Amino acid sequence: MSQPPAPPGSSGSPGTTAGPAGPRPSGPPGQPAAPAPLHGAQLALATFAVALATFMNVLDSSIANVAIPTISGNLGVSVDEGTWVITVFAAANAVSIPLTGWLTQRLGQIKLFVGAILMFSLSSWLCGIAPTLPILLCARVLQGAVAGPLIPLSQAILLSSWPKEKSSTALSLWAMTATVGPIAGPALGGWITDSYSWAWIFYINIPVGIFAAGVTWMIYRHRESPTRKLPIDVVGLGLLVAWVASLQIMLDKGKDLDWFSSPFIVVLGLTAVICFALFLVWELTGENPIVDLRLFKQRNFLGGTIAISVAYGVFFGNLVLLPQWMQEYLNYRSVDAGLVTAPLGIFAVILAPVMGRVLPRSDARIIATLAFVGFAIVFYMRSKYVIEIDTWHLVLPTLLQGIPMAMFFVPLTAIILAGQPPHKIPAAAGLSNFVRVFCGAVGTSIATNTWNNRTVLHHERLTERASINNPLFNQQIDSTQSLLHLNTQSAHALFDFQVNTQAAMMGLNDIFFISAIIFILIIPLIWITRPGKGGGGGASGAH
Known part of the structure; x- marks a missing residue:
């Protein structure tokens, strides 16, 4: 998102060959030492290929958002059912994340990473050719499952490729790639959907995946991590x-x-x-x-994980609803809805390097609190939307949202990992990522259902007096007929359309307002944690 999690376990972990966002392993006595860092053109090409795999994964989590109405229409299902395309991907992705460490130790870091890229490409092709929603959902489940290892392993591989003193540079490059996804995803998805076909939002992964897998294998096949058989x-x-x-x-x-x-x-x-x-x-x-639940006994892990997961669920649920509303009720094309949501990552990219310098000298709890306040302000601004809203007032909150995004993931990840012993860091990072990604799927489902329920409620309230026995209602219908030269049936249909549009707007405003309140309510979770030693708010625990 705005920046990668702080490098979990950069201090090393004996016997750990991989873990979610794990470090370059040193290994216990008797096992091969970590390979030497890469240099020159080989390092540049390797970094590009590994980061490209990350970009492909992150892009796919947002590129479908603006295409949901089109996909739903083409497959003959409702938009609510079309939203499953997003939720099943996130749920499958969440389940597969805890398996990353075990799979790495059984298969090896490089084989697992390259295999996951190729399977991601295959599942993308299956998504593109899917003729019905059930088949598309099955393909998305496969795609989400094989995507689980991509982000944690991409960080681990990059950290093993760069000199230790330049690990922050490696992760900054990784962060830039991961941040471009949310910017490019909606706009690219909208353009592809309008200009070609929604299937191409999946097909574009195929050449990218083949290139990334080929280059990664060519460079890293002799740098495989040690393997051993472990019970699952x-x-x-x-x-x-x-x-x-x-x-x-x-x-x-x-x-x-x-x-x-x-x-x-x-x-x-x-x-x-x-x-x-x-x-x-x-x-x-x-x-x-498979999941070390004892980690929740630690105050920092408990407060930080719940805070980042609830916040991400609210954030991602709203990210799905916004383009749907613009396309369904404001008549925005897919590409236009994508361009409106694209500015989300602009400030996140600009401020990412700043956060890298500020966080080690600051209290991460203060930065995370400011991020939550920033999110609350943005959602409160959106709760004032009206049907006649212009594009600028849609873009402004999205643009400003990039500021709290830059202050969100890294401080909370630092809090979560603060004080963890080195051998616990991979498990802690994996469990917190599982909870966060799963909450993203649940948040999308809850947001969609709540919007529908609030829309129905407002529709009922708006039509309470819309009766042929009400002289004011009849007068309104007569005026509409006279002004627009419509018959009675068309005038009633126009009235119903206007009521539906207004009810949907009011329902969405309710979601935005509730989201703002949630961000304020979860701030105390940040402050039940302890600040890290010698650093701000746990930064030291992650570095």
């Missing part, structure tokens, strides 16, 4: 998949099936609760848990 927590993984999938399907299908009046939704809800409870018990008592 099959029961924990099964329970994790079961409760995540049940909860996500329940949230996505609940509105269509009238929630708990449907036996299917009741079964899903019970399955999610039971599997989650069993998951907690199993992971807290198992010998080789």
Whole structure:
């Protein structure tokens, strides 16, 4: 997003060959030492290829946002159902993240990274050729699952390629690439959708992925990390998949099936609760848990993870709704909706280097608090939107949102990792990323359902007096007929359209206002954490 997480575990971790955003491993005695850093043109090409894989992944998480109405129309489904294209990707991605460390130690860092890129390219092709929504969703699940290792391994590979004293430069380049995705994604997705076909938002991953995989393999195939066979927590993984999938399907299908009046939704809800409870018990008592839940006993990890996850869920849910509203109710083309949301990353890119210098000398809790206040101000500004809004007033809050974005991820990641022993950092980074990404999927589903419910509520209130027995209503219909030369049926249809548009606007304003309140309410979570030693707010714990 605005900047990568602080380099988890840069101090090293004996016996750790990989982990989410892990460092260049030193390995225990008797195991191969870390390969020497790359230099010159080889380093530049390697950095470009690895960062390109990150760009492809980040781009795909936002490029589909503006295409949802078009995809839904072409596949003959509602926009709400089309939103599943986003949520199932995020849910599958979240589930696969905890597996990164285990897969790396079984397959090796480079083989896993290259394999994930190639599988991502294949799944992108399957998304593009999907003739129906169920097939597209299956392809997106595969795409999200294989994307899990890409971001953590890209950081680890870059850190192993650059000299230790230049690791901050490596991560800055990584951050710039990751930040360009949210900027380019909506605009590029809108242009492709309008000019060609929505399928090409997936097809463009294929040449990018093949190039990135080929160059990475060519340069790194002789720099593979050590491997060893480790047991996998099959029961924990099964329970994790079961409760995540049940909860996500329940949230996505609940509105269509009238929630708990449907036996299917009741079964899903019970399955999610039971599997989650069993998951907690199993992971807290198992010998080789797939997720180390004991990390939540630490104050910094608990407060920081909940804060960053809730904030990301609110942020991402709104990021999905905004272009949908512009296309459905303001008649914006996909490309125009993308251009309106693109300025989100401008300030994030500009301020990223500044944050890299400021954070080590500051209290990360203060910076994160300012970020949350900034988000609250932006969402409050949006809660004042009106139907007649011009493009500038749509762009302004999006542009300003880049400022808190630059102050958001890195300080909170520093807080989460502050004080973690080196061998715990990969697990801590992996678990916090799992919770954050999953909350992004849940946040999208909740935001979509809440917008629909608030729109229905406002529609009912606006039409309470819209009756043929109301003289004022009849007078309004007569005036519309006279001014626009419409028959009675067309005048009623126009009135209903105007009411729907106003109700949707009021419902969206409610979402924005609630989002602003949530950002203020979660600020205390930041302050239950402890500042890091010798640095601001935990920065030292991450470096």
